[in-house]
Amino acid sequence: MKTRVVADFSGLPIHGFRSASVTWWGTLAFMLIEATGFALVIAVYLYLMNLAAIWPIDAPKPNLLPGTLVTVILLVSAIPNYLTSRWAEREDFRRIRIGMVLMSVLGTVPLAVRAFEFPALNVNWDSNAYGSVVWALLGLHTAHLITDLVDTLVLAALMFTRKGDNVRRFGDVQDNAMYWNFVVVTWLPIYGCIYWIPRL
Amino acid sequence: MRTRATRGVLLALLPSSVLAGCTGWQSAFDAQGASAISIKQLMVLMVVICSVVWALVIAVLIRALWRGREQVERSIGPDPVIERRTARVVVAAVTATVIVLAVFTVVSFFTTRALTLAGHDDLTIKVRGQQWWWGLEYLGPTPDERFETANEIHIPVGRNVRLQLEGIDVIHSLWVPGLAGKQDLIPGRRNELTLRAERPGAYRGQCSEFCGLQHAHMALLVIAEQQETFDQWMRSQRERATDPSDAEIAAGQQVFLSRPCAACHAIRGTSATGTNGPDLTHVGGRRYIAAGLLETTRGSLAAWISDPQTLKPGNNMPMVALSADELRSVSAYLASLK
Amino acid sequence: MSEVKPDTRDSELAPPALAAALAETWRTPVGLWGVLAAVDHKIIARRYIVTAFAFLALGGVLALLMRLQLAQPEARVLSPDRYNQIFTMHGTNMMFLFAVPVMEAMGVYLVPLMVGTRNIAFPRLNAFSYWIFLAGGALLWIAFVLDMAPDVGWFAYVPLSGPQYGAGKRADIWAQMITFTEIAALAVAVEIVVTVLKQRAPGMSLDRIPLFVWSMLVTSFVVIMAMPAIVFASTSLILDRLVGTHFFNPAEGGDVLLWQHLFWFFGHPEVYIIFLPAVGMVSAIIETFARRPVFGYLAMVMALIATSILAFGLWVHHMFVTGLPRLGQSFFTASSMSIAIPAGVQVFCWLATLWDGAPVFRTPLLFVIGFIVTFVIGGLTGVMVASVPFDTQVHDTYFVVAHFHYVLIGGAVFPLLGGIYYWFPKITGRMMSETLGKCSFWLIFVGFNLTFFPMHILGLAGMPRRIYTYQPDMPWYGLNMFVSISSLVLVAGFLVFFIDAIRSTRVGVSAAENPWDAPTLEWATASPPPSYNFAEIPVVNGLSPLWDQPGCLMVASGLRTDRRELIVSTVAAAKPQVREASPRDSIWPFWAAVATTVMLIGSIFTPWAVVWGSVPVAIALIGWFWPKATPEDES
Ligand code: HEA
Ligand code: HEA
Ligand code: CUA
Numbered sequence A: 001m002k003t004r005v006v007a008d009f010s011g012l013p014i015h016g017f018r019s020a021s022v023t024w025w026g027t028l029a030f031m032l033i034e035a036t037g038f039a040l041v042i043a044v045y046l047y048l049m050n051l052a053a054i055w056p057i058d059a060p061k062p063n064l065l066p067g068t069l070v071t072v073i074l075l076v077s078a079i080p081n082y083l084t085s086r087w088a089e090r091e092d093f094r095r096i097r098i099g100m101v102l103m104s105v106l107g108t109v110p111l112a113v114r115a116f117e118f119p120a121l122n123v124n125w126d127s128n129a130y131g132s133v134v135w136a137l138l139g140l141h142t143a144h145l146i147t148d149l150v151d152t153l154v155l156a157a158l159m160f161t162r163k164g165d166n167v168r169r170f171g172d173v174q175d176n177a178m179y180w181n182f183v184v185v186t187w188l189p190i191y192g193c194i195y196w197i198p199r200l
Numbered sequence B: 001m002r003t004r005a006t007r008g009v010l011l012a013l014l015p016s017s018v019l020a021g022c023t024g025w026q027s028a029f030d031a032q033g034a035s036a037i038s039i040k041q042l043m044v045l046m047v048v049i050c051s052v053v054w055a056l057v058i059a060v061l062i063r064a065l066w067r068g069r070e071q072v073e074r075s076i077g078p079d080p081v082i083e084r085r086t087a088r089v090v091v092a093a094v095t096a097t098v099i100v101l102a103v104f105t106v107v108s109f110f111t112t113r114a115l116t117l118a119g120h121d122d123l124t125i126k127v128r129g130q131q132w133w134w135g136l137e138y139l140g141p142t143p144d145e146r147f148e149t150a151n152e153i154h155i156p157v158g159r160n161v162r163l164q165l166e167g168i169d170v171i172h173s174l175w176v177p178g179l180a181g182k183q184d185l186i187p188g189r190r191n192e193l194t195l196r197a198e199r200p201g202a203y204r205g206q207c208s209e210f211c212g213l214q215h216a217h218m219a220l221l222v223i224a225e226q227q228e229t230f231d232q233w234m235r236s237q238r239e240r241a242t243d244p245s246d247a248e249i250a251a252g253q254q255v256f257l258s259r260p261c262a263a264c265h266a267i268r269g270t271s272a273t274g275t276n277g278p279d280l281t282h283v284g285g286r287r288y289i290a291a292g293l294l295e296t297t298r299g300s301l302a303a304w305i306s307d308p309q310t311l312k313p314g315n316n317m318p319m320v321a322l323s324a325d326e327l328r329s330v331s332a333y334l335a336s337l338k
Numbered sequence C: 001m002s003e004v005k006p007d008t009r010d011s012e013l014a015p016p017a018l019a020a021a022l023a024e025t026w027r028t029p030v031g032l033w034g035v036l037a038a039v040d041h042k043i044i045a046r047r048y049i050v051t052a053f054a055f056l057a058l059g060g061v062l063a064l065l066m067r068l069q070l071a072q073p074e075a076r077v078l079s080p081d082r083y084n085q086i087f088t089m090h091g092t093n094m095m096f097l098f099a100v101p102v103m104e105a106m107g108v109y110l111v112p113l114m115v116g117t118r119n120i121a122f123p124r125l126n127a128f129s130y131w132i133f134l135a136g137g138a139l140l141w142i143a144f145v146l147d148m149a150p151d152v153g154w155f156a157y158v159p160l161s162g163p164q165y166g167a168g169k170r171a172d173i174w175a176q177m178i179t180f181t182e183i184a185a186l187a188v189a190v191e192i193v194v195t196v197l198k199q200r201a202p203g204m205s206l207d208r209i210p211l212f213v214w215s216m217l218v219t220s221f222v223v224i225m226a227m228p229a230i231v232f233a234s235t236s237l238i239l240d241r242l243v244g245t246h247f248f249n250p251a252e253g254g255d256v257l258l259w260q261h262l263f264w265f266f267g268h269p270e271v272y273i274i275f276l277p278a279v280g281m282v283s284a285i286i287e288t289f290a291r292r293p294v295f296g297y298l299a300m301v302m303a304l305i306a307t308s309i310l311a312f313g314l315w316v317h318h319m320f321v322t323g324l325p326r327l328g329q330s331f332f333t334a335s336s337m338s339i340a341i342p343a344g345v346q347v348f349c350w351l352a353t354l355w356d357g358a359p360v361f362r363t364p365l366l367f368v369i370g371f372i373v374t375f376v377i378g379g380l381t382g383v384m385v386a387s388v389p390f391d392t393q394v395h396d397t398y399f400v401v402a403h404f405h406y407v408l409i410g411g412a413v414f415p416l417l418g419g420i421y422y423w424f425p426k427i428t429g430r431m432m433s434e435t436l437g438k439c440s441f442w443l444i445f446v447g448f449n450l451t452f453f454p455m456h457i458l459g460l461a462g463m464p465r466r467i468y469t470y471q472p473d474m475p476w477y478g479l480n481m482f483v484s485i486s487s488l489v490l491v492a493g494f495l496v497f498f499i500d501a502i503r504s505t506r507v508g509v510s511a512a513e514n515p516w517d518a519p520t521l522e523w524a525t526a527s528p529p530p531s532y533n534f535a536e537i538p539v540v541n542g543l544s545p546l547w548d549q550p551g552c553l554m555v556a557s558g559l560r561t562d563r564r565e566l567i568v569s570t571v572a573a574a575k576p577q578v579r580e581a582s583p584r585d586s587i588w589p590f591w592a593a594v595a596t597t598v599m600l601i602g603s604i605f606t607p608w609a610v611v612w613g614s615v616p617v618a619i620a621l622i623g624w625f626w627p628k629a630t631p632e633d634e635s
């Protein structure tokens, strides 16, 4: 087919940020998938609760302390997370390195506390359906904590290699920060569900 | 072109052909029960209207294709006047669709309500679906009027009978098309279904939720009879099993009680009280054994007992090795339990 | 970082040199390595399509076995156990290994071409998706060969599939196969969403997107919202079976119907995941062969969107006889019926297009006509079963079997076959045979109706589905025999189709760029398209670019040839934003798929497989994302 050149794109940048980047949209799409997943498990929790005569079934209410601690740590972590993302936007390589190290630590700490959260549920996954669904909720969220932590660690390591100082990586840092925010935000309804609904 | 026409005819004939010829004793169109009859009316209405809708669509399609033969050139910028006219036709068709759907919804709603408004009656039967037979418990006003039976539900004509449906192991579904729509029997839940037969007769039904190996052979029979006949049947069912009337039958009873049979089956009036299998107190009086598998005769009982796993592979009754004599006497015994 | 590389622009090269330079940059390596590392969307899609059609043939063979068994009462061709495995395999295979993947695959092939870009977004994820799909299919079929195939139906209701009644590993294999295919489908959905939103040719604003692309976009959103339900459902089923959770155990506070809610919350949208791409194909074919744009573009797009939203409000119509409250059920009757409105809008718009067009009766159009005739029947029976009282008589009978084969085969497979005839020249560079095409169409059309129409009557006459046999005193014998014989006609039609397709890849007439004089961008490049799809990125300023400017394509220049470059544009107006890089081949998606497969299959047997199996998965993913010093990594 004959072609006629009607535009010249040689002036366009060769890498885009945020909504001009396909990875950003991809991350968003995956967040949509996972948010749907979380919403569903919460719906299952409420469904089972609706069927049960008493809730929690045959178990004391979960202890508040570890879960609340995790909530606080996650909320606090949002601040350095935000800063890291800002530094990435400004392409401030030195600060990005600091931010990534910080976020690696702040990703590990809630995970350590999370280890105490499972026993604090006061019920086993195989005790009854209530136990199954709270373990599912907590397990699903923990899986997200772990994957994002691994992601953060790899990116942090990358920042200390020759390949680190590249705007593309900075875009990845931003996407990673966005994903961490997602992990923090989705925790809040789950926290409310596991710890506060039984107390209503 | 020819096939399309043939199928048009076929579709148009559907309601009438089903009404006329292809009925059976398990057909939704051979409706003899109150619910089945009102559902049938709804079905006929919907099938007829839908057939008309389909015929219209096809008529337009044929006309459109036919018309197109005259045109030759492609029209990239369709004429706005024609487009507007077409748009009006499309909007009209969509409006018609909405109206038809509204009618269907309203009619369905009222039919549903008619089905559930059926008044209550004192006759309540607990139906337990299990792999792959139906346990029945007739609940009387007092405990000693209760009795157990299996696979064959007797009901009085013209009365509402309440079935309480329980799934014992997996999900089953009770469906007697001639009398009513189906309803599932679900473990952990309790469903209900009201049956009302307008005419006496035997109505076959079949489990219609896939429940494993022998889902295909999980039939039941509903026998609707006049009130007196029904009362008589009830009375006889409440009775304990008849005592052996001759030596062979007595021997059969001995075999039954001394072999593993009694571990799974109950025969009221004897020491057999098992509950894993159907209650056999009056098994000889039922038309079929093994959930519709075989007509009840001495021979079929013997065949069943000698090798249930070949007749109904995978069912929950094991083969119990019996000598020829034992087999003969035990089947005589069971056949005598009317 | 950015070492100075030869920054060659397309505008600097004469056409042959440009083609050579692009070919070098976008080349997929040859040999085993190339096979395993390929990321070209066309190569992946071709594999996907061929694999899915292989599953269609296998599923069809299973259907024949069922028909053989059902032709006579109390036949002993198959044991009840085998029959149960076979109908489960047939349904599962057709839905999860054929229908959904084949539609996604058509999207993977066509969407990038139709929106005028050079590769799909996230090409490595695409490669991964195929390997995972293949592994899921292999898992199911190997289990079948080993007599370990699932035997609980394609929706695997608990408790039958639960720990107590589902013996062995059969139900686990079903559940895990689901996980495989869902991962694959979700990956493709994400790619398509991002490709359509961000990689459209400059100027292709939302109102200039071809209807097929719209349908894939909408479908992908449905996948994204629906699949998590089944992933959670199948996972919790495995947990119930493996580690003793009680999601579905009523004795411990679980619920049997919870499974059905979860399954159908996915399962109903699933049928539109199959159907919507098919209507996109119908629109594409009708447009080309009626020689005019589809009537009512906006209405068509709205109908797609409306269907996808309504699709999430219907799931209970599969549960009308489970004893849910009557009032709630009436709501689902109303919502199920209302989905007939967008369906009607589409049918009426197609009819209007044909009415005002000048139809050319080639094989693709024949299949579309067959589609209208049969799909409307299936849709109307759908409306019938949407009525609660009606459904209580026909639920789980052959009436429903007839309904869904009419919509699945009439509504989705017919357009698909039409689509294959239509796009075959683009994909292979050769035309399929018109004679064999017409022959296969008529055999399939007639055979299909003769096979499935009588099933309506069987259902009304009381024949439940999923029975391995029936007794001689039931009046179903004649019709069943008739159905079984007719299915041979149907299979003959498919056989002709398969033969034609295989034959034509070798001896078909070579196809020109645009053999049907079609209006959309995939026809603006060679048949088959080169690895880089378009030597220069097209610029669009209408809905039918190739009709608006016959024989001449408007393009843009200024892209680099030494780097895999494509244009990222804005979501609504498709204004160019970036000359973004597209990843090169990589072996890591393959390893990631292998590691995931090992982990998922292991987790059927022990929960520890998830713990230990995630390590290799993580390693493979790191390898996948670790930057390599290619020009694509420049910024
Ligand atoms: C491609 C797949 C596909 C499609 C498109 C549809 C389309 C529809 N389906 Fe179907 N369905 C299935 C696949 C599909 N279905 C499958 C696989 C099952 C069984 C699962 C199983 O149990 O194994 C099933 C089962 C199923 C049930 C459950 C039945 C039961 O188990 O008892 C119901 C109930 O409401 C239903 C309804 C509908 C409706 C209302 C539509 C509507 O979308 C149809 C709308 C279309 C039209 C109505 C025709 C065009 C419109 C006009 C020409 C306008 C004029 C129309 C009127 C005036 C009415 N379907
Ligand atoms: C898109 C989906 C799809 C397709 C295409 C089909 C196609 C067919 N189906 Fe399918 N069917 C389902 C989806 C589908 N089905 C589903 C979801 C169920 C429910 C399962 C369940 O209850 O769990 C079902 C159930 C089902 C039943 C009910 C079983 C039961 O309830 O007991 C029957 C019975 O007749 C049947 C028959 C057929 C037939 C005859 C075909 C024919 O169209 C097949 C045509 C033949 C072919 C496509 C093969 C042709 C090719 C060759 C012969 C080439 C061979 C060559 C080589 C191997 C190299 N199907
Ligand atoms: Cu019981 Cu099917």
Ligand SMILES: [Cu+2]
Pocket (backbone or CB within 6 Å): C267, C268, C271, C314, C315, C317, C318
């Ligand atoms: Cu549905």
